[in-house]
Amino acid sequence: MEGFEKGRKKRYDSLDWFRLVAAVLVVAIHTSPLADVSGDADFFLTRVLARVAVPFFFMVTGQFVAAGSAGTEAGCVFAYVKKLAALYGVSIVLYLPIGIYAGHYQKASFADLLRMLVFDGTFYHLWYFPACITGVLLVYLMRRCLKQRQMFVLAAVLYGIGLFGDSYYGFVEQVPVILGLYEAGFCVFSYTRNGIFFAPLFLLLGAWAGKSRRQDRRILWTGLVISFVAMSEEAFLLRYFEMQRHDSMYVLLPVVMFFLYQILLESEPAFRRKTVRFAVFVSTWIYILHPAVIVAVRGIAKAVKMDLLTDNSLAHYLAVLLLSAVVSYLLALCLDGYRSRRSRMGGKPEKDRQEYKCARAWLELNRSALRHNVNTLRERLPDSCKLMPAVKADAYGHGAALVAQVLQEEGVDAFCVACVKEGVQLRKKGIRGMILVLGYTHPKQFALLEEYRLTQTVVDHAYALQLNAYGRTLHVHIGIDTGMHRLGVRSDHLEQVADIYEMEHLAVDGLFTHLCVSDSMAAAARSYTDAQAQAFYRLVGQLQQRGYPCACIHMQASYGVLNYPDLAGDYARVGIALYGVLSTKEDTALWQSLLQPVLSMKARVATVKMLYQGESAGYGIRFTAKQDMKIATLSAGYADGVPRALSEGVGSVLIRGCLAPVIGRICMDQMTVDVSAVPHVQAGDEAVLIGRCGDLEISAGDIAAQAGTITNEVLSRMGERLERVVV
Ligand SMILES: *Cc1c(COP(=O)(O)O)cnc(C)c1O
Numbered sequence: 001m002e003g004f005e006k007g008r009k010k011r012y013d014s015l016d017w018f019r020l021v022a023a024v025l026v027v028a029i030h031t032s033p034l035a036d037v038s039g040d041a042d043f044f045l046t047r048v049l050a051r052v053a054v055p056f057f058f059m060v061t062g063q064f065v066a067a068g069s070a071g072t073e074a075g076c077v078f079a080y081v082k083k084l085a086a087l088y089g090v091s092i093v094l095y096l097p098i099g100i101y102a103g104h105y106q107k108a109s110f111a112d113l114l115r116m117l118v119f120d121g122t123f124y125h126l127w128y129f130p131a132c133i134t135g136v137l138l139v140y141l142m143r144r145c146l147k148q149r150q151m152f153v154l155a156a157v158l159y160g161i162g163l164f165g166d167s168y169y170g171f172v173e174q175v176p177v178i179l180g181l182y183e184a185g186f187c188v189f190s191y192t193r194n195g196i197f198f199a200p201l202f203l204l205l206g207a208w209a210g211k212s213r214r215q216d217r218r219i220l221w222t223g224l225v226i227s228f229v230a231m232s233e234e235a236f237l238l239r240y241f242e243m244q245r246h247d248s249m250y251v252l253l254p255v256v257m258f259f260l261y262q263i264l265l266e267s268e269p270a271f272r273r274k275t276v277r278f279a280v281f282v283s284t285w286i287y288i289l290h291p292a293v294i295v296a297v298r299g300i301a302k303a304v305k306m307d308l309l310t311d312n313s314l315a316h317y318l319a320v321l322l323l324s325a326v327v328s329y330l331l332a333l334c335l336d337g338y339r340s341r342r343s344r345m346g347g348k349p350e351k352d353r354q355e356y357k358c359a360r361a362w363l364e365l366n367r368s369a370l371r372h373n374v375n376t377l378r379e380r381l382p383d384s385c386k387l388m389p390a391v392k393a394d395a396y397g398h399g400a401a402l403v404a405q406v407l408q409e410e411g412v413d414a415f416c417v418a419c420v421k422e423g424v425q426l427r428k429k430g431i432r433g434m435i436l437v438l439g440y441t442h443p444k445q446f447a448l449l450e451e452y453r454l455t456q457t458v459v460d461h462a463y464a465l466q467l468n469a470y471g472r473t474l475h476v477h478i479g480i481d482t483g484m485h486r487l488g489v490r491s492d493h494l495e496q497v498a499d500i501y502e503m504e505h506l507a508v509d510g511l512f513t514h515l516c517v518s519d520s521m522a523a524a525a526r527s528y529t530d531a532q533a534q535a536f537y538r539l540v541g542q543l544q545q546r547g548y549p550c551a552c553i554h555m556q557a558s559y560g561v562l563n564y565p566d567l568a569g570d571y572a573r574v575g576i577a578l579y580g581v582l583s584t585k586e587d588t589a590l591w592q593s594l595l596q597p598v599l600s601m602k603a604r605v606a607t608v609k610m611l612y613q614g615e616s617a618g619y620g621i622r623f624t625a626k627q628d629m630k631i632a633t634l635s636a637g638y639a640d641g642v643p644r645a646l647s648e649g650v651g652s653v654l655i656r657g658c659l660a661p662v663i664g665r666i667c668m669d670q671m672t673v674d675v676s677a678v679p680h681v682q683a684g685d686e687a688v689l690i691g692r693c694g695d696l697e698i699s700a701g702d703i704a705a706q707a708g709t710i711t712n713e714v715l716s717r718m719g720e721r722l723e724r725v726v727v
Pocket of ligand 1: 390392438514556557558559573574575576577
């Protein structure tokens with residue numbers, strides 16, 4: 001499903017495509033395509049080969065949900081569980097009529113119903129949903145109490161218990177005491193292949209595989225072939241000796257999955273994002289719908305008297321598969337259309353829009369410009385590098401929550417902020433994914449990092465000690481100083497960095513540095529930037545050599561992405577460019593084909609009046625009329641973010657498509673402009689301080705130039721009291 005797993009860092013096309021294969025295998029399990037050919041062949045296909053399908057789904061979930069990386073843990077887990085529960089709910093309703101018709105729930109006691117709901121599934125294939133929910137929650141709990149190795153041991157023990165209730169039941173039957181225990185267990189659940197005994201091991205394996213270092217392909221393939229052959233022998237032996245009560249769990253299944261999954265992880269992105277999303281969606285719904293389709297195919301076969309469809313196992317299988325795929329595909333098309341229509345209409349409540357209509361001064365954020373910038377910046381980067389937008393300083397004055405929400409809709413799942421307070425505010429507004437705090441957080445506020453699942457920058461080694469002394473696991477990215485000499489451990493202090501990795505309570509999720517002259521392409525700047533990059537890569541290399549994982553590295557900010565696209569890591573911390581401008585007017589002009597400004601600033605005309613020749617206006621009477629003129633007072637001042645340096649004719653605004661120069665000094669809440677040349681101007685009109693009006697435009701770059709600063713400062717000082725609206 002789209003966005004089914006939040007917090008994905010890279011694309012894994014093969015994983016996503018294998019979901020289709022897995023879905024095809026699951027359908028095989030429930031239709032026995034080779035039953036007519038030979039019992040052995042069908043056993044091999046449906047009870048051996050196809051048994052990789054469900055563990056595979058668990059492992060994907062494990063990698064993207066249960067991995068607990070980068071502060072996404074609780075939020076991500078609960079969002080996922082909610083989503084699964086919703087799917088389960090829909091499926092229950094969907095299968096209720098079929099179940100009732102088939103007499104499934106007849107004579108079922110309350111305990112039976114509860115068992116179905118919590119363990120067995122209310123229809124045979126639906127067991128997957130409660131199992132996945134139980135497993136994910138179990139792993140989440142384990143992660144809170146146990147270390148990695150202990151978790152694996154526990155999961156393996158549970159799996160072992162499960163084995164003896166499944167394929168190895170024959171042994172249990174020999175020992176009455178244990179048999180009694182298992183029989184008691186089977187009052188609670190019908191199979192040990194469930195969320196307690198089956199799911200956790202695969203969830204953990206998936207989580208581990210996603211983070212582990214890649215192995216050699218040849219080793220993986222050899223391992224896969226050998227373990228699969230051995231598992232087949234295991235399965236046939238168990239069948240021969242009639243050991244199996246059920247045939248989902250084998251000793252060697254986790255081993256097979258260990259190799260298979262890593263092979264799937266290895267491959268490069270090869271398809272369009274949308275195609276991959278479709279594959280994911282279709283596979284989910286094939287899984288959910290195929291039992292209904294089995295019923296439908298039987299019905300259709302009867303109706304049109306095509307006995308082939310029910311009598312020939314292979315034909316039956318193909319018919320079910322085809323129809324399931326078509327229905328799922330159509331469903332995907334419908335939902336996709338529905339979703340894009342909804343997002344086109346804009347999700348914001350009407351109230352917000354009304355409020356700004358009577359605001360004294362406000363910011364309009366252009367949603368499509370923001371999306372455009374996200375996409376062009378993404379296109380400049382390799383697929384493996386994701387955006388981690390800088391939404392610090394209230395998203396450069398734009399409004400952090402509004403911006404982050406739009407970005408989240410665009411699939412952004414990592415953000416960076418300057419301080420812990422900004423991170424907390426985003427979480428309170430429902431922003432998920434990783435939030436990296438770039439600056440210093442006081443030790444008294446470490447609890448907030450934990451509570452709101454924020455990732456903290458390690459600003460130096462001494463600070464790492466303080467973080468570690470908090471005593472509970474905190475997620476961190478280590479800042480590396482490669483030449484800016486602001487925050488970070490010096491890149492030549494390998495031992496200090498290694499020591500931070502060893503700290504018991506720090507989960508080092510990433511490593512980053514900051515470039516300080518990437519805005520310039522002058523020779524000296526280039527060599528400085530290269531030296532920074534080399535120092536960073538050298539450190540990363542040394543760490544990897546020592547076995548410290550560097551799964552998430554990043555160094556580019558906006559100018560880095562534009563001027564040094566080759567320095568892409570796992571993330572790019574884009575700030576100013578995302579908002580459609582660059583620091584100066586000149587740079588903005590240089591890259592204007594790529595970026596669209598997001599923000600417009602507007603203020604209301606409060607009053608229009610005459611200023612007669614010789615009269616003065618404003619504080620300090622810095623302006624005196626040379627002739628009779630018409631002036632307008634606007635409801636915005638320097639407290640709203642209009643630089644005071646624009647006073648006395650330096651700056652202008654746009655009203656009714658005309659330029660109106662500032663007269664006198666800009667006040668805290670108001671400013672006065674000359675509107676002699678503006679026809680029909682009246683109180684209540686809109687004045688544009690930044691943005692377009694008619695054929696004219698005042699850019700953030702213009703204002704920055706007039707105020708002798710950079711756009712970053714102008715934008716980040718936009719007043720908190722301005723209304724902000726997404727248009
Ligand atoms: C602010 C900031 C950014 C974003 O910078 P832009 O130039 O606005 O893209 C990235 N990284 C760090 C460490 C920052 O402080």
